[in-house]
Amino acid sequence: xxxxxxxxxxxxxxxxxxxxxxxxxxxxxxxxxxxxxxxxxxxxxxxxxxxxxxxxxxxxxxxxxxxxxxxxxxxxxxxxxxxxxxxxxxxxxxxxxxxxxxxxxxxxxxxxxxxxxxxxxxxxxxxxxxxxxxxxxxxxxxxxxxxxxxxxxxxxxxxxxxxxxxxxxxxxxxxxxxxxxxxxxxxxxxxxxxxxxxxxxxxxxxxxxxxxxxxxxxxxxxxxxxxxxxxxxxxxxxxxxxxxxxxxxxxxxxxxxxxxxxxxxxxxxxxxxxxxxxxxxxxxxxx
Numbered sequence: 311x312x313x314x315x316x317x318x319x320x321x322x323x324x325x326x327x328x329x330x331x332x333x334x335x336x337x338x339x340x341x342x343x344x345x346x347x348x349x350x351x352x353x354x355x356x357x358x359x360x361x362x363x364x365x366x367x368x369x370x371x372x373x374x375x376x377x378x379x380x381x382x383x384x385x386x387x388x389x390x391x392x393x394x395x396x397x398x399x400x401x402x403x404x405x406x407x408x409x410x411x412x413x414x415x416x417x418x419x420x421x422x423x424x425x426x427x428x429x430x431x432x433x434x435x436x437x438x439x440x441x442x443x444x445x446x447x448x449x450x451x452x453x454x455x456x457x458x459x460x461x462x463x464x465x466x467x468x469x470x471x472x473x474x475x476x477x478x479x480x481x482x483x484x485x486x487x488x489x490x491x492x493x494x495x496x497x498x499x500x501x502x503x504x505x506x507x508x509x510x511x512x513x514x515x516x517x518x519x520x521x522x523x524x525x526x527x528x529x530x531x532x533x534x535x536x537x538x539x540x541x542x543x544x545x546x547x548x549x550x551x552x553x554x555x556x557x558x559x560x561x562x563x564x565x566x567x568x569x570x571x572x573x574x575x576x577x578x579x580x581x582x583x584x585x586x587x588x589x590x591x592x593x594x595x596x597x
Contacts, residue, residue, distance in 0.1 A: 314338030317459055318361075318370030320386055325403070325430065328437040332462040333570040334358055343367045368393035372459055373400050374428075380406045387414050387425065394407035396422035399455045403444075405429050405484075408477040411447060415473035424452035427473055441465035443484070447476030486525055487496065493574045500561065503568040528586065537587040547586045550573035554582045 314337040319330035322344040333340045334356045342353045343361040354360040361367045368390045375386050383402055387538055390400055400423060402411060411427030418425050427447040436442045443466040453469045460467050470479040494515070498508045527548065530543070537544045558579040565572040583589040 311327050311468050314373035315459070315562075316341070316369065316457065317454065318343070318367040318373035318375065319376075320344070320364070320367055321376035321404075322346075322353070323376065325437050326374075327352075328374065328407070328434065329374070329403070329442070329463040331356075332440050333459065336459070336462070338371070341367050341370055347555075364389035365393040365504065368395075368398070371398060372456055373398065374403055376403045378404065380410045380416050383410060383524045384414070387418075387508065391421065391423060394421075394423050397424075399424040399426055399448075399452050401426040401428045401446075401456055401460075403428055405480055406477060407483070408447075408474040411477055412474035413471075414519055421501075425453065425473060427458060427476040428456070431480065431483055437463065438463075443468065445470045445476040445479040447471060447478075489574075490525060493578070496572055496574050497561075499567055500568070500570050500572060503570045504564070519541055535587060536589060537582075541587075544588065548588045551583045551586050551588050555579060558582070 316338045317336050318341045319326060320343045322330055322342060326344075327349065330340070330342055330353060334353060334555075340353070340358040341361050342350050342358050343364065343366070344350050350358075350360040353529050359366075360479050364386065367373055373390060373394075375383060377383055377386060381550055383404055383406055387400055387402075390398075394400070400418075402414075402425070406427070408427070411425065415425040428444050430437070430444050432442040432444045440463045440465045444464040445468050446456065446460070447470050448456070449472065450469075457467055468479070470476045473568050476482060498511065501511050528547070533538075537547065558575055561575055562579065564570075565575070
């Protein structure tokens with residue numbers, strides 16, 4: 311008999327299915343559940359056990375959940391909690407409120423059931439390749455339970471902190487994505503008003519971001535305060551500030567000339583130096 315934990319997966323949609331697929335040959339076995347029987351069939355055909363209800367999945371030691379929203383998460387966790395044994399880890403991969411994960415974790419402490427928020431990043435493509443990033447909000451004990459199983463479908467497994475911390479990290483990560491999308495659309499408007507081919511602009515952005523790393527390239531510090539002049543990052547970040555302020559001002563000048571409002575660029579110009587940690591000693595942006 312295998313000493314590996316028994317795994318369970320609930321929710322076999324666009325993300326859940328490729329993640330659960332990487333657990334099919336898990337030594338301890340896999341139980342799957344979805345409200346659509348047809349979604350379970352490929353897993354059953356591959357050797358997994360297809361559960362008829364949540365109580366069957368609750369027999370597993372580590373249970374992953376990928377459903378739509380907070381309401382469904384609460385419903386599924388409640389259905390599992392009445393049957394799960396002490397020591398069971400219930401991991402929520404859906405992006406939900408950080409309060410939901412923390413509340414559920416607190417509610418089940420008395421039963422010694424670990425509720426973990428473990429949102430994922432990378433999309434369906436990374437899920438199929440087994441190269442997702444997962445941000446785990448869990449006690450150290452619970453993190454040790456899930457680290458190895460999660461590594462089957464994740465290229466990066468990060469312990470973000472206590473329950474709720476995984477979701478907070480996911481929200482911060484997604485903020486970068488959608489703020490940058492808004493900035494990209496602003497840049498497209500400027501390029502369009504200048505008579506430029508915005509498809510070509512997109513090609514340039516993708517090409518250079520693949521080389522430079524995009525916004526992640528500056529996310530290397532362990533604090534958010536102002537840098538001291540003897541810091542390793544002070545000179546390169548000062549150089550980045552100088553280039554950024556110059557280019558942002560030129561873009562704003564071009565926007566004014568063409569009648570294009572660039573509010574995101576205006577905020578970026580005001581906040582860049584402080585954000586990089588290289589504002590001047592009076593607290594204002596370097597000019």
